[in-house]
Amino acid sequence: MLMHLQVRNFAVVRQLTVDFTTGMTAITGETGAGKSIALDALGLCLGNRAESDAIRAEADKAEVIASFQVNSASPAERWLNDSELLDEEEPDHCVLRRLITREGRSKAWINGYPVTVSQLKQLAPLLVNIHGQHEHQLLTKPEHQLELLDAYARHADLLAEVANRYQNWYQLRKQQKLAQQQQEERQARAQLVRYQVEELNQFALQENEYSQLEQQHKRLSNSSELQEDSQFALNALFEGEHNNAYGLVQNALQRLEQQLSNDTQLEPVVKLLAEASVQIEEAARELRLYSDAIEIDDDLLVQTERRVTQAVQLARKHQLDPEQLPQLHQQLSQELEDLENAEAELAESDQKVQTAAQHYRQAAAKLAKQRQRAATELSEQISTSMRALNMPHGRFVIAVEHQEQATATKLGTDIVSFQVTTNPGQPLQALAKVASGGELSRISLAIQVITAAQMTTPTLMFDEVDVGVSGATAATVGKLLRQLGKDNQVICVTHLPQVAALAHQQLRVDKVTDGESTETKMTALDHDHRVIELARLLGGDSITAATKANAAELLATAS
Incomplete structure (x- = not known):
């Protein structure tokens, strides 16, 4: 509940400090005195737009501080805790502060922590619910009628479910539409990629195969020279009849071995020649195997040349090196698979969209039943209140028309209309067509009081909602507000003595002037x-x- 309000240099207020109590508080004063100034100032603390012209003429800044008591485990307390803005020393208190400057800058604090205006707006409905004096004008608007019914029904979870299912359906339809728009382009790309993959499939060049082909081609095209030179080397090393390397090394080795007894310094040379002899013999063996393996195969050479040529041509076609063809083959195969899967997914998306639509329609139908149930109950309560507010023949009906195949919205597919009759024999008609200004005000007041009783907001404010009411009806209005004050803190700006008399606390607003400046003051009355x-x-x-x-x-x- 609101405990304390402090205002400095706001509008015509120089300095204002007000303490509020539980129950019902009435704010009265002469016309033009500024009875709504406290509500306007509090609205600034709750995140309303800050205008520099709201600053008192001779001041350069305005400040509003509002102190609330919050109950443990209440929505406000949970929000403060989740936002890490709870005052640990006084967790049952919440202090809002708002400062605006002449330059148009605005600052805000919650429990001393700097916050954004967006955060104030998030917290505001958990602390205060303000019903303005022009609320009855909104009453004829279909969207406001739907909002009031939903507030009374208190089915926020079901509203969230409908909104989520709507969003899911909307996103799936959006994706489907985009996929359909891209389908022609995707099909053209798939046709090209499919041809390229088939061509690469036929050629089937394996990883590292091209380098092997190049080596094989070079070997086959030079096979005669390789065989001739390897045979020459073999003869020079080992198999030649005269003066082959092996024989010469062996002769040298034998002669030096015989001289070892004369000079041991020859041992390293002898050792090296022995190793050389073994190496020459091993090299000769390898050369013999190599020479025997060499074959002159013209057919294989032609096949190799053809495959190398095809690889080069295919690589040039794709503007890359022949060694990269296997990688390209893999990439295009994957792309073709993705494109074909996209086609399959597009076919499946129809079913997904239909399923999402069905889930949405089911939730919307469930919401409609909840609304119809709440509408019946609220209609009876409002009709009863109308009769108490000097409309003895008044009857109020909230019609909820569920259109199963209507255009989907995040609020469902229902059309809600407030219908009323105030005279015997008069049929039910739309509220805006039947009710007079005074009747509309009284109906609006009845709705606000009834719906406010359903809300968990601890503080309810009514700004001259009793306009157009007088006499015995005014006393009924006061009783309704006082009764509402049993479970909520009710603060109302009123011009009716019958309403003010029923308040637990009364504040008077006066506008005073010294001839040079004017200011508004608020006084608690004994x-x-x-x-x-x-x-x-x-x-x-x-x-x-x-x-x-x-x-x-x-x-x-x-x-």
Whole structure:
């Protein structure tokens, strides 16, 4: 609940400090005194737009501080805790502060922590619910009627489910439409890639095969020279009849071995020649195997040349090196698979969209039943309140028309309309067509009081919602607000003495001037001053003994 409000240099307020109590508080004052100034200032603290012209004329900045008491485990307390803005020393208190400057800058704090205006707006509905004096004008708008019914029904989870299913359906349809738009382009690409993959499949060049082909081609095209030179080397090393390397090394080795007994310094040379002899013999063996393996195969050479040529041509076609063809083959095969899968997914998307649509329609139908149930209950309550508010023949009906195949929205597919009749024999018609201004105000008040009772917001504010009400009806209005104040803190700006008398606390707003400047002040009234203020509301500027007696009786009756 709102405990304390402090305002500095806001509009015509220089300095204002107000303490609020539980129950019902009435704010009264002369026309033009600024009775709504406290609500406007509080709205600034709750995230309303900051205008530099709201700053008092001679000041350079305006400041509003609002202190609330929050219950443990309440939505407000949970939000503060989740946002890490809870005052650990006083977790049951919440202080909002807003500062605006002449330059148009704005700052905000929650429990001393700097916050954004967006955060204020998130917290605001968890602390205060404000019903403005022009609320009845919104009452004729279909979207507002739907909002009021949903607020009364308190099915936020079901609304969220419908919105989520709508979003899922919308996203699937969006993806499907995009896929359909891309289908022609994708089909053309798939046709080209399929041809390229088939061509690469036929050629089937393996990894590292091209380098092997190049080596094989070079070997086959030079096979005669390779055989001739390897045979020459073999003869020179080992198989030649005269002066082959092996024989010469062996002769040298034998002669030096014989001289070892004469000079041991020859041992390293002898050792090297022995190793050389073994190496020459091994090289000769390898050369013999190599020479025997060489074959002159013209057919294989032609085949190899043809495959190398095809690889070069195919690589040139794709503007890459022949060695990269296997990698390209793999990439194009994967792309073709993805394109073909996309076609299959497009075919499956129809089923997904239909399923999402079915899930949405089911949730929307469930929401419609909830609304129809709540509409029946709320209609009865409003009809009862209308009769109490001096409309004895009043009947109110909330019609909920569920259109199963209507255009989907995140709020479902229902058409909600408020219908009313105020005279016997008069058929139900749309609220805007039947109700007069005064009747609309009273119906609006009944709806606001009833729906407010369903809300978990601890503080409810009503800004002159009793416009167009007078006499016995005014007393009923006061009783409704006082009854609402049993479970909620109710703060109402009123001009009706019958309503003000029923308040637990009364504040008077006065506009004072010294001839040079004007400011608004707000004063908490004790019993005697309440009698005087009620007498003024009853009789205008002329306060007589009769009006004071009437006011005292009114206050006593209310108590």
